[in-house]
Amino acid sequence: MLPGTANRAFLLCAALLCTTFLITLPTSGAIAASGSVARVVTTDLCVYGGTPAGVMAAVQMRRMGHTAVIAEPGKHLGGMSSGGLGATDIGNADAIGGISREFYNRVADYYATVYGKDSAQFKACHGGFRFEPHIAERFFNQFVAESQVPVYYNQRLQEVRTRSRIHEIRMEDGTVYRARMYVDATYEGDLMAMAGVSFTIGREGNWKYEETLNGVQFGRGSHNFRVPIDPFRKPGDPAGGLLKGISPNDPGVQNEGDDRVQAYNFRMCLTKDPVLRVPFPKPRGYDPERYTILARYIEAGVWDALNSSIPMPNAKTDTNNCGAFSTDNIGMNYEWPAADWKTRERIFQEHLTYQQGLMWFLCHDQRVTKDIRDAVNQWGLCRDEFTDNGGWSPQLYVREGRRMVSDYVMTEHNCRGAAKPLDSIGLAAYTMDSHHTQRVVKDGRVVNEGDVQVGGFPPYPISYRAIVPRFSECRNLFVPVCLSSSHIAYGSIRMEPVFMVVGQSAGTAAALALEGDVWIQRVDMSRLQARLRADSQVLAWTRVAAPAPVFEAPAIAASSLKGVALDDRDGVKQGQWTSSNMAASRRLGVGYLHDGDINKGSCSISYTPDIPTEGEYEILVLGPPHANRATNVPVTIRVEGRPDVTVHISQKIDTTEGFFSVGKFSLPAGKATTVTISNRDTDGFVVADGIQFLPVGR
Numbered sequence: 001m002l003p004g005t006a007n008r009a010f011l012l013c014a015a016l017l018c019t020t021f022l023i024t025l026p027t028s029g030a031i032a033a034s035g036s037v038a039r040v041v042t043t044d045l046c047v048y049g050g051t052p053a054g055v056m057a058a059v060q061m062r063r064m065g066h067t068a069v070i071a072e073p074g075k076h077l078g079g080m081s082s083g084g085l086g087a088t089d090i091g092n093a094d095a096i097g098g099i100s101r102e103f104y105n106r107v108a109d110y111y112a113t114v115y116g117k118d119s120a121q122f123k124a125c126h127g128g129f130r131f132e133p134h135i136a137e138r139f140f141n142q143f144v145a146e147s148q149v150p151v152y153y154n155q156r157l158q159e160v161r162t163r164s165r166i167h168e169i170r171m172e173d174g175t176v177y178r179a180r181m182y183v184d185a186t187y188e189g190d191l192m193a194m195a196g197v198s199f200t201i202g203r204e205g206n207w208k209y210e211e212t213l214n215g216v217q218f219g220r221g222s223h224n225f226r227v228p229i230d231p232f233r234k235p236g237d238p239a240g241g242l243l244k245g246i247s248p249n250d251p252g253v254q255n256e257g258d259d260r261v262q263a264y265n266f267r268m269c270l271t272k273d274p275v276l277r278v279p280f281p282k283p284r285g286y287d288p289e290r291y292t293i294l295a296r297y298i299e300a301g302v303w304d305a306l307n308s309s310i311p312m313p314n315a316k317t318d319t320n321n322c323g324a325f326s327t328d329n330i331g332m333n334y335e336w337p338a339a340d341w342k343t344r345e346r347i348f349q350e351h352l353t354y355q356q357g358l359m360w361f362l363c364h365d366q367r368v369t370k371d372i373r374d375a376v377n378q379w380g381l382c383r384d385e386f387t388d389n390g391g392w393s394p395q396l397y398v399r400e401g402r403r404m405v406s407d408y409v410m411t412e413h414n415c416r417g418a419a420k421p422l423d424s425i426g427l428a429a430y431t432m433d434s435h436h437t438q439r440v441v442k443d444g445r446v447v448n449e450g451d452v453q454v455g456g457f458p459p460y461p462i463s464y465r466a467i468v469p470r471f472s473e474c475r476n477l478f479v480p481v482c483l484s485s486s487h488i489a490y491g492s493i494r495m496e497p498v499f500m501v502v503g504q505s506a507g508t509a510a511a512l513a514l515e516g517d518v519w520i521q522r523v524d525m526s527r528l529q530a531r532l533r534a535d536s537q538v539l540a541w542t543r544v545a546a547p548a549p550v551f552e553a554p555a556i557a558a559s560s561l562k563g564v565a566l567d568d569r570d571g572v573k574q575g576q577w578t579s580s581n582m583a584a585s586r587r588l589g590v591g592y593l594h595d596g597d598i599n600k601g602s603c604s605i606s607y608t609p610d611i612p613t614e615g616e617y618e619i620l621v622l623g624p625p626h627a628n629r630a631t632n633v634p635v636t637i638r639v640e641g642r643p644d645v646t647v648h649i650s651q652k653i654d655t656t657e658g659f660f661s662v663g664k665f666s667l668p669a670g671k672a673t674t675v676t677i678s679n680r681d682t683d684g685f686v687v688a689d690g691i692q693f694l695p696v697g698r
Helices: 007-018 052-063 098-115 120-124 135-148 188-193 288-299 340-363 372-376 487-493 495-516 525-534
Strands: 021-024 040-048 068-071 157-163 165-173 176-184 232-234 238-242 308-314 314-320 381-384 425-428 432-436 437-441 445-449 453-454 460-463 564-567 570-576 576-582 592-594 604-607 615-622 633-639 645-649 659-667 673-680 690-695
Touching: 021 232, 040 052, 052 068, 052 495, 068 176, 098 120, 098 135, 098 495, 135 165, 157 188, 157 690, 165 188, 165 564, 165 570, 176 188, 188 576, 340 437, 425 495, 425 525, 432 487, 495 525, 592 659, 615 633, 633 659, 673 690
Parallel strands: 040 068, 040 176
Antiparallel strands: 021 157, 157 165, 165 176, 232 238, 308 314, 425 460, 432 453, 437 445, 564 690, 570 604, 576 592, 604 673, 615 659, 615 690, 633 645, 633 673
16 A cells, blocks of 8 residues: 555655665766755656656646656657657557547647648648647647646656655756656656666567567568668678678577667658758768668669658658668667666767768768759758757657566567457557668678568557556556567557557556555556546447548548449458558558568459440559558459450559559450459569559540
């Protein structure tokens, strides 16, 4: 039980004087001088980390009538959501409720009110799930202001006093926070670790939790080299050494665990608008040899490094990693999760130099073809974003830090629906998504390892036990971000809308623990879930078929298209296709199929239309376009009595809204025509949503 009100002060003093452990994180900054009076902040809930999860935890605590503060290590609220990740990774919008949904609704209302519902800005915000970074920060600040949550910036954690529970935490500047409850909302799990809570870093072997996608993973996912690239400084000569960016270390064994961490980068907010555009800076320490792999890749005919630039309102982008060599600084972040502040600053600057150097290289290096240099030079940073940091995000995208190990570990079995905890506090819904962890030499060529992208499952519940430590370790700390999860399951959970959902649930549980005078592991689950439902949280997914996320344009009905249109459900399928409804663009019917960018040559789908009258038809393959799609999808047209014709199409982002033309063909009436789409020798994800036979000139 929590100490009662009458004797709480006495027990706190006794704990601090007699039985408190002191755990210190080495730092490079100064602390309060000996004998000086430190600032002491006393509150019901102290949230360490002003990420979206932290904001929602504090706001919920205030809405339930208790005090809360946020101690943020940096200078801004909102973590990645205000740090450039404007194209929200959503999975399924109907799985998001509570204050998280409230946040996205406010974003949508803003663009509708300021620009109008018929405006390009409102359309580009996709129901509030796409936004400019400064707009996201504005609303996080608005939430804490409305709820009267004090926020303390530049608060780098230095000490934690704990025994069974956290008694107080101290920052580098000497500020002390004394609270009855704590939330670690950082991406790294610093407070959790310093409180003595068990955690892990890296990837488990598949044997650990009987998974299939964990550990070292060669040959899965995408973002690998499409053509062989020589790894040596002097081509063909191993004695000359490896190119920069390639690890000489043993890459490990397929499916076995290691302590490597998936790559980090900065999400870039870019624009072509000459009024807003700021040229890319040349970073200190720029080394053109760092990009020789990319130079060789471009020379080999592949240019895809900036293909993941998703449009945002006001002619801006959220530009992310794409392809084999892009903004991910692969293999340079292993120390980050458990590092001290000085080491993190070094890693941060190395990532900054790498990514700014990448853009400078693409704009100016003569090894880059002129057409690419000219194209990249049309882009630049945004003058009105990250104004105190030269247009560059101050938030490194820490995709994965520490992960707590508690009484319940979320695993691949949860993602696939095989394990369903009853103590649900919210839903996750995204693909199991891991970025590459290392770049190595294999069979004499450069190879990336670690990328996994497997989805097709419905939203699934997150266990309350996954956000609270073991009872023996800490009894008043919630961990909604670095929660208890295997590496591959974390790849699905680690999305900002989910962090917001779980953060609110942590704030709710903290309030109920105080009101019930119990430790957090003893919170009444029926009361917690009842309150969460009352606050519009979604705790269970009961639908057989998930509807399209609200930010998508309406699904297309086959009957609404001219000519003959067939859905993927009307085709004859071969191989292991994966069903999905995650793409944020129009599609035929309820969902679509994709091949997972694996098992090339084994997947095909054949359509046999009933052509009403003989004549010329344009054949259109339907499928949500995306930067990860294949550029060489084979489509074979077979007409009885004629030779087969095979045409290759690209399914990447384009201006056709997912209607990819195969060409115009003279077709007989009846069922004499069969069109087959396959994934043989393709260079990315192949999608199958449907097909249309459009009469020409009729």
